[in-house]
Amino acid sequence: MQKIVVTGGVPLQGEVRISGAKNAVLPILCATLLADGPVDIGNVPHLHDVVTTIKVLRELGATVDHDVERGHVRVDARSVHSHVAPYELVKTMRASVLVLGPLLARYGAAEVSLPGGCAIGSRPVDQHIKGMQALGAEVSVEHGFIKARADRLKGGRVVFDMVSVGATENVLMAATLAEGTSVLENAAMEPEIVDLADCLIAMGAKIEGAGSNRITVHGVERLHGGSHDVVADRIETGTFLVAAAMTGGRIVCRATRPDTLDAVIDKLTEAGAEITEDADSITLDMHGKRPKAVDITTAPHPGFPTDMQAQFMALNCVADGVGIISETIFENRFMHVQELQRLGADIRIDGHTAIVRGLPQLSGAPVMATDLRASASLILAGLVADGDTTIDRIYHLDRGYERIEAKLSALGAKIQRVD
Numbered sequence: 001m002q003k004i005v006v007t008g009g010v011p012l013q014g015e016v017r018i019s020g021a022k023n024a025v026l027p028i029l030c031a032t033l034l035a036d037g038p039v040d041i042g043n044v045p046h047l048h049d050v051v052t053t054i055k056v057l058r059e060l061g062a063t064v065d066h067d068v069e070r071g072h073v074r075v076d077a078r079s080v081h082s083h084v085a086p087y088e089l090v091k092t093m094r095a096s097v098l099v100l101g102p103l104l105a106r107y108g109a110a111e112v113s114l115p116g117g118c119a120i121g122s123r124p125v126d127q128h129i130k131g132m133q134a135l136g137a138e139v140s141v142e143h144g145f146i147k148a149r150a151d152r153l154k155g156g157r158v159v160f161d162m163v164s165v166g167a168t169e170n171v172l173m174a175a176t177l178a179e180g181t182s183v184l185e186n187a188a189m190e191p192e193i194v195d196l197a198d199c200l201i202a203m204g205a206k207i208e209g210a211g212s213n214r215i216t217v218h219g220v221e222r223l224h225g226g227s228h229d230v231v232a233d234r235i236e237t238g239t240f241l242v243a244a245a246m247t248g249g250r251i252v253c254r255a256t257r258p259d260t261l262d263a264v265i266d267k268l269t270e271a272g273a274e275i276t277e278d279a280d281s282i283t284l285d286m287h288g289k290r291p292k293a294v295d296i297t298t299a300p301h302p303g304f305p306t307d308m309q310a311q312f313m314a315l316n317c318v319a320d321g322v323g324i325i326s327e328t329i330f331e332n333r334f335m336h337v338q339e340l341q342r343l344g345a346d347i348r349i350d351g352h353t354a355i356v357r358g359l360p361q362l363s364g365a366p367v368m369a370t371d372l373r374a375s376a377s378l379i380l381a382g383l384v385a386d387g388d389t390t391i392d393r394i395y396h397l398d399r400g401y402e403r404i405e406a407k408l409s410a411l412g413a414k415i416q417r418v419d
């Protein structure tokens, strides 16, 4: 099995091009099921999750051309002949539950395996189901599958019990082809929702308010093909910025969207980084300084993203002072703590809070990745640890970071993938 070996001690310097967002491209790929013609998607990152989603689409019968080099995918869903998303695929990637809304809206029926729990928490789908029912679908959960049926969905008012990115996306997609108007209240406001809505609008959907907590969708009879470029990955951007801050370096992130990173940029500034932005790039300069510890509380957008929590935990491990990190989104998203402790980090957990006392230096060791962002935090810690850090189970990393070791190498990091 492949591993990543990082040798610490090099301040990152240079420029990095940010890829399209994993959390935008996955729902967008699912949205192509709604269209009556081919949908062209650009700025597609080469990620394992993208490959899995394409497998799901092909399993359903869609015709998919994937040009990895160009970062381009064309999906033609007119050949879809199945409405069953099997366990074998859904279990490897939770986001495949996002075919539920499109299949139901377009084909009147969907059977999607329950995604199940994962390392970061139990991750139920009750809000997805509640949303489909509010649009008039009959939904049952039998033998590990969500089974949904509706001759034609009817516009309705959906009030989510909690802010859920996936449930908002699933119901938004379903509502585009419903008869009449739907209103989604307490909707998630993440930039990836806006990007999905932009893609749906390019396919002929009528959507207002994406990016706010109330989204209105006027259902249409059909959606046509279209084209869309995926928004930049704010979490990949944030991960590189933290890497530069921890190593006392200076980097420029190109092809990104600074306006999607306010909470992260605020915390990096608080940690002592000098940050300058223009329309599509962010420059971070640490001037060789050690970062100051920062307190973090995760929250739905525009709050501090849970997907950046582990990376800031790594930063606090080597920062000056004590940082308190509270995780409010997922009940079990501190799996990286044990591994960071193997590198010598001083972290105490108290329920959903981690108290991190920064040390001047970590010490390289073999560690194991447990989930996607935990893996990233271990790479970041390895960049500042004394000696070698060998990270096992990096398939988690390949789900969501495009060529991370190549991008970090280009910034001067000593990092390699070994078999």
Ligand SMILES: CC(=O)N[C@H]1[C@@H](OP(=O)(O)OP(=O)(O)OC[C@H]2O[C@@H](n3ccc(=O)[nH]c3=O)[C@H](O)[C@@H]2O)O[C@H](CO)[C@@H](O)[C@@H]1O
Pocket: 022, 023, 024, 026, 094, 095, 121, 122, 123, 124, 125, 126, 127, 128, 129, 162, 163, 164, 165, 166, 167, 188, 192, 306, 307, 329, 330, 331
């Ligand atoms: C592919 C993708 O975009 N993944 C992101 C998405 O995941 P995902 O869409 O799965 O996350 P949600 O926003 O749905 O989850 C937020 C919280 O709501 C709970 N919940 C969710 C749905 C539901 O039906 N019932 C329920 O109780 C979850 O357990 C969790 O505690 O948003 C998360 C929160 O920003 C990110 O960490 C993930 O990277």
Ligand SMILES: C=C(OP(=O)(O)O)C(=O)O
Pocket: 023, 094, 095, 120, 307, 372, 373, 400
């Ligand atoms: C938790 C994440 O992704 P997913 O929802 O795909 O598991 C993530 O991107 O950090």
